[in-house]
Amino acid sequence: MSISPQLIKQLRDETGAGFMDCKNALEQSGGDLEKARLILREKGAIIATKRATKEVNQGVVAGAVSADGRVGALVDLRCETDFVARNEEFQKLAEELVQHALAVGENGKMEELLQRTALSDPSVDVAKLIELVMGKTGERIAFQTYAVARVPEGENGIVDVYIHHNKLVGTMVVLTGNADPETMRNLAHEIAIQIAWSAPQYLTKEEIPEEVLQQELEIEKQRAINEGKPANVAENIARGRVNKNFIQRVALLEQPFYKDESKTIGEMLRAAGDLKVAHFVRLEIGAPS
Incomplete structure (x- = not known):
């Protein structure tokens, strides 16, 4: 017909x-x-x-904060090509998944999230919605992971979400303490940008496992010895290098602020008053989940 x-x-x-x-x-x-x-x-x-076996190395990170500013969510949605990652249908799916993550409100509830009724098509659940977008794009799409962060109950604080302009990196910061709302918002946002740029692995230097520090010390000590330094001198050189080149790189509070390297993130928090980073998350397309 x-x-x-x-x-x-x-x-x-x-x-x-x-x-x-x-x-x-x-x-x-x-x-x-x-x-x-x-x-x-x-x-x-x-x-x-x-296309179940196709690699999904492209995609977007999307994020949002609840209306009261106390809960945030990030999602990592993958596809096969940059062409589909830039597709409006794919990006709308990522934004919808963020809303479902906020509604679920907890980490580790992927199955529950996938069973929720889709916002854009109430006749299907989220898992089926992802399949439908696969049908439209012709590519495998993988909902890689999501993260939810919130201000602890009973505490004053704010959540900030930052998505880099290329949508390949997204960060989320929970800032708590006593300061005026504008100060907290501005500082939380600057720290979120810092995390996107510097990719810290730990919040404080105390969180770095002892075996990791020892490994770095041994590497730097051997490097100093290879440079001709005596063993006792090499030990001190190694400690200085680990503190400057390793600890400052991996521990957020020890990092120099990206806009003013004369002060660290920890020093900025102390200068702003009784503030602390309670939690942070960084998602990046291409990074292991």
Whole structure:
């Protein structure tokens, strides 16, 4: 049977699928819109199965903060190519997943999140919504991970989320303490940018495992000896290098502030009053989850 352009347009508007996919689905369904929608959904599941082994090294990080500023969420959504990562449908999916992460409100609840009713299509759950977007893009899409952070109950604080302009890195900071809201917002945002730029692994130097520090000390001591320094001198050189080149790199509070390297993040917090970083998260496309 002949399928009218108006019917194809209606199906495209409802599903976001491509012209030929809609035309073929309508032809297979004999012009029945409901059956055509099911065909397109099944196509998404087929693509998900066929491309299950494809690598997903591209994607976006998306994030948001709750209306009261006390809870934040980040999501890491992957796909196969940069072309799809820039696709509006893919980015809308990432933004919707952030809202579901905020609603779930806890880490480690991926299964519960995937079973939630989709906001953009209440007839399906989130897992099926991801399949539908796979059907539209023709690529494997993987909801890699998500993170939720919140101000501890009973404490004054704020959550800030920062997404780098390329959407490949996202950070989240929980700042607590007693300061005026504007000071807290500004400082939390600057620290979130710092984390995006510097990628710290620990909050404080005390969190660095002793075996990691010892390994770094041995490496730097041997390097100093290789440079011709006596063993007793090499020990002191190694400690200085580990403090400056390693601890300042991996511990957030020891890092020089990216805008003014004469002060550390820890010093900035102390200067602002009774403030502390309670928690931070950094997600990056291409980094192990």
